[in-house]
Amino acid sequence: MEPWSFLHVSxxxxxSRRSFRLNPAQHENGMTAYRMLGEITDVDLLIVGGxxxxxxxIHDFEFEEAKAKLDVLPYPYYALPGNMDTGNKHTSVGGxxxxxxxxxNVLTDPLDRFAKFFGEFPWSFVHxxxxxxxxxAALAGSGLPHEERMWAWLEDELPKLxxxxxxxxxxxxxxxxxDLDEPTWDITKEEEYKKWxxxxxxxxxxxxxxxxxxxxxxxxxxxxxxxxxxxxxxDGITFHRCAGIAMRQWSTQWPxxxxxxxxxxxxxxxxxxxxxxxxxxxxxxxxxxxxxGGHPHPEERDYTLALEAPxxxxxxxx
Numbered sequence: 001m002e003p004w005s006f007l008h009v010s011x012x013x014x015x016s017r018r019s020f021r022l023n024p025a026q027h028e029n030g031m032t033a034y035r036m037l038g039e040i041t042d043v044d045l046l047i048v049g050g051x052x053x054x055x056x057x058i059h060d061f062e063f064e065e066a067k068a069k070l071d072v073l074p075y076p077y078y079a080l081p082g083n084m085d086t087g088n089k090h091t092s093v094g095g096x097x098x099x100x101x102x103x104x105n106v107l108t109d110p111l112d113r114f115a116k117f118f119g120e121f122p123w124s125f126v127h128x129x130x131x132x133x134x135x136x137a138a139l140a141g142s143g144l145p146h147e148e149r150m151w152a153w154l155e156d157e158l159p160k161l162x163x164x165x166x167x168x169x170x171x172x173x174x175x176x177x178x179d180l181d182e183p184t185w186d187i188t189k190e191e192e193y194k195k196w197x198x199x200x201x202x203x204x205x206x207x208x209x210x211x212x213x214x215x216x217x218x219x220x221x222x223x224x225x226x227x228x229x230x231x232x233x234x235d236g237i238t239f240h241r242c243a244g245i246a247m248r249q250w251s252t253q254w255p256x257x258x259x260x261x262x263x264x265x266x267x268x269x270x271x272x273x274x275x276x277x278x279x280x281x282x283x284x285x286x287x288x289x290x291x292x293g294g295h296p297h298p299e300e301r302d303y304t305l306a307l308e309a310p311x312x313x314x315x316x317x318x
Contacts, residue, residue, distance in 0.1 A: 001270050009263035010049030010223025011244035016062045020301040021054050026246040028284035033245045034069045041074050049223040050082025050172030057087050057110040063117040079118040080134040082172040086110040089138035096190040111146050122153045131164040137171050140204035154211040167217045174222040198225050225250050228258045
């Protein structure tokens with residue numbers, strides 16, 4: 001086999017100068033990543049592992065800006081949604097942090113709008129004897145029509161597709177935090193909230209893993225955590241928790257965690273698939289922002305500030 005390479009990037013979340021939640025440092029980090037990606041010319045394709053936006057779940061202009069930047073890259077890309085793009089995994093109760101998580105559940109409209117810009121999902125294709133697949137696992141338990149489609153794809157369609165030398169599955173949420181058999185984390189307990197927020201609940205987790213095994217999945221990538229962890233092998237499948245771009249997050253969860261911002265390059269050869277972390281060349285220290293961070297409800301966001309006022313300075317706040 002002639003060696004070749006692909007890239008994986010996740011959690012760009014640059015926001016927009018028109019967005020209520022614009023954070024200059026996160027925007028600058030996103031622009032640095034896009035510049036770096038554009039300067040790489042010796043790869044075949046890019047996987048975008050979700051969270052292309054800060055507020056794509058609410059409006060279209062961040063989708064438009066993300067698509068414009070991805071469309072000019074010198075190779076094709078394949079994107080899957082993240083929670084910032086389409087909404088969080090479903091819950092019927094609020095979390096221990098005081099956030100009204102049930103009001104942030106993934107919804108049909110942003111899912112359909114994501115597909116309008118970046119194509120239908122889930123998806124699967126073969127490139128040079130490697131199968132690439134991508135889906136949005138946060139749909140599990142949502143009851144949305146998209147969930148029914150997800151299970152049919154995972155359990156009925158995917159196992160019937162032609163096998164390749166490798167099968168790289170791409171998710172946004174990590175399937176589990178520490179162990180495949182860990183319990184479903186309790187959203188109402190402060191010490192478990194983040195574990196609940198970042199992972200997939202049972203029984204959906206085991207059902208998804210069984211589908212991976214039935215489809216010959218060998219590598220799984222996930223984002224969302226914004227913290228890189230070396231590949232963890234479970235029953236022959238290597239799980240890569242991938243770094244973020246916008247900001248660092250949850251760097252104390254594992255002793256082998258690396259919070260550095262950046263993306264992965266994967267090199268494919270007869271020996272297998274080898275990953276290399278590419279750190280962001282510059283992590284912004286810019287200050288000043290519109291609005292507050294976190295996940296304020298849409299009605300709490302005063303867009304007149306973002307749409308009518310000049311953008312905040314990218315530097316020390318006045």
